[in-house]
Amino acid sequence: MPSAQNGNGAGIPQGMTAAVLTVNDDMYPVVFPTHHTLLEVLREECKLTGTKHGCELGECGACAVLVDGEPVFSCLQITTDVIGKSIQTVEGMQNGNDLHPLQETFADLGAAQCGYCTPGILMVAEALLAKETEPDDEQITEALSGNICRCTGYNRIIEAVKWAAAKRRGDDWRPDEALFMGSEIPR
């Protein structure tokens, strides 16, 4: 149930908001400066530091989370607008102690190098897979066009998303062997 207190009531100072956020189906009672973005509240009040930041201006996608299933750059999201909505972050991706298929394929294919862009990319990819069971390169590129990765060169990320989609479908498609061992050297 949406609940927010802004200023003056119940000992909450002016300029602060008290609310309960629903993140990964858990309840987080938080008090935060009203102008703070979802990124700030997640990291600083909820201590959910899995969500990253590379610009805080909506330019890199590192901070992407899902709000009611839709990808949102949390650095541009005013927190007070998402009270009562369902927020998903990378911390909620696992199924028990098992990795989510996207997490597995990103780890196994080296689609996460430094891993700093990874949480944001995983969340956007997760939203895509919820809609598309078999996305092609173009759809993945389109979906992730707001995310920057400085390490991988992107191609591996696209393959990892396709691999995860296949795993989810129960299809045993996997990326080309060249991505694991290099291309066969032409003789």
Add this chain to the structure above:
Amino acid sequence: MVKAFNVPQADETAEEDLKIIGKPFRRVDGRAKVTGQTRFADDVHFPRTAYVKLVRSTVPHARIRNIDFSGALAMHGVLGTLTGDELPEPFGIMPVSEDEHALAIDTVRFVGDPLAAIVAVSEDIAHAAALAVKVEYELLPTISNFDDALATPEPQIHDYADDGNIHKKVSLKFGDVEQGFDDADLILEDNFFYEGSNHLALEQHSCLALTEDDDRVTVYSSTQCPHYVHRALAKTLDIPGSRIRVIACSNGGAFGGKSDPFNHEIVVAKLALKLGRPVKITLTREEVFYCHRGRHPVQMHLKTGFRKDGTMTSQHLRTTLDGGAFGSYGVASTYYTGALQTTTYKLPNYWFEGARAFTNKPPCGPKRGHGTPQPRFGYEIQLDKAAHVLGIDPAELRLRNLVEPNTITSNWLRIGTIGLKECIDAVVKGSGWKKRYGKLPEGRGLGLACSAYMTGAGLPIYWNHMPQSGVQIQLDRSGNVAVFCGETEIGQGSDSVLAAVVAEVLGIDLKDIRLCVGDTDLTPVDLGSYSSRVTLMVGLAAKQAAERARDKIARAVGEHMELPQEALVFADGQVFPAHDPDKGIAFNEAVVIAESRFGTLGTTGSYIPPRAPGRFRGAGVGPSPTYSYSASVIEVEVDSGTGLYDVQKIWMAHDIGRAINPVLALGQIEGSIYMGLGEAVMEEQAFRRLPKRLSPALVHKMPSMLEYKSPGFHDMPEIVSYMIETNDERGPYGAKEAGQGPLLPIMPALANALFDAVGVRVDQVPIHPEMVLKALHEKQNGREARVGPHKFPDIDYGEPLIVRTPEQGGDGRATDDPKSKRKGLRSASGTMKERDDALKEKSSATLTTD
């Protein structure tokens, strides 16, 4: 006595029976990275943390007249301020250029130069208070680029510069360069320009410091080099290093941008010591552009002599580096714009002259490829030009010039294995070069380029005789193996290399290894994640430590089983006799036997690179235990109506020695290609200034990720990567580097491909479509179909240091004493401190020997 069976030799195992090395495995930190558990510096939280904001200069060059904190101090929640006079000790990564202060004292040198710090209970308050600080400046002339610096010797940005505002001048002459040009049938002379660029690591620098005891401080930082930060903190805080603990958190990408000790690290440590509570700073993206240390903008003049058959007789390379406001790694960068020019093709005679200027911009430093992509860009384009003039296929021309393995180059670099021929063959065959090069329809083209890179710098940043990499292993009765090493995971997979080597030697599962890395209190020193050194140096130190552990266990188990220790094999979590695998015991039982026999078990391993043969001043930059090689072909399609071009496919072959983990190695190769493509096509750390008479302003054109263009998902072409394994005995299991070398051929291969496509030359990067269009217009109008610099500044590089080449029977030393010919400070050597002292007595004989 028991000799009836095959005694396995360590090396045989290495060659034949590897269980982990060479196979794709999930990186050991993979799970943490995809679950958000990896703890980056900004993820470190402590109760009562106070936040810092730096007050940065708003003008490019000025004396500070006054700093007024009254507005800031009046704000509720501000805990304090800090200025440079409280941190008087200078620092800098290189002992010859310790020219930075944590906070500017007296002078600010670029827009963004930190001059004060505010600490407050929240980031918001610190930010507001920093904005309320009023600074009065007395403006000084702005020096905006190399040519400005050359023309403006006064006022000096730093008074220790070699000459006016020229920070460093180098001139090294190997062999008989003039004779070489006389012997040439063709001499080409070209000017090139390579724009600067930022690393743009996705993680913004962050640092948190806290005090534990009275006078101990712990610093968590996003640094590639905790050891160097440790030294800088000890120096600037003026407390013993033994009371400072630096913990390098996993870096969210670095690429060289986190390898200097930084102002903000010193400031938070100082404030933590003052306040007695945790203090934190996280830079904004804009501030990251001010920290910079990125690629130097470099102008080049390259003159090379060729015989008709395409072999080279001589080369003279001149470079200028626009260094920005501080030394950083700049002295090394300067040498690097010349040092590796000899490592791919035979250059019997070679003269390198380089100069770095101080300018009023954020300091440049090391970025992936450190100083070598710029000259490589010019060199590989010029080879393409020569091939056309001489009527030789560009691939063939390169093959005719290849350096031989196990030789010493004219500038005294010792080459190990070289797989460049195999690299060229692979991309030539893969791309269908022979059938397609020069024959594709107008508008489509192929370009080829090659490169080499170091697998670790031969020398440490500061002179010492200690290991460059150390590893300690502790064996637990449970079978758990704890590995301690100062290495820093920056995304490249160094943790995985460390774990894989230990697991391979001990024959255990990666999951039975616990790593403790990048912590100056707990781990032996590794110099840091730079110069592509970690796989080789950490790998060999780890191998030594693990082999010592294995030998110790084998001795105890051998005695126990009444077998010679050589008879024991460590594999699959078991220790067993080679001839009777069923008689094995579990690894943890073997550890129990060994601990019962020897007591607490621990071993160490170290690595020091072999000594390089060069003995002249400057010989320290360039040597490496071994070099990696790369060759690339790029296919491009150009729209001649607009100049827009599309990179369609990239073939890359990389001599990696051996891939420890092929998936991660390929990731390094692809990441390098990506970053090279960014520099070739769009990335630039550019500045904007108004006409001098109007304003001294010199501001970053694009200090945001949106305006600083970098390639996105949609910009990447198809990549075909070949890994060439030359199994270099100097590397662990034969491994060389992969994280930097493959960046180098991309920019020239693109330029060469554009030439094949539409017959125009663009001799500078980034290559914007309008440059292609302009060159096409020139071509249509019958002028030289080229865009690029037309002139090169007139610089006196001073008397060259003459070094006879190995071919000439040289001994690696300079033949004449430069001090006898050089004048003034040019001939000064030694540390900054020595030079400073010498400066104080201007007439000192240590400076001028005339």
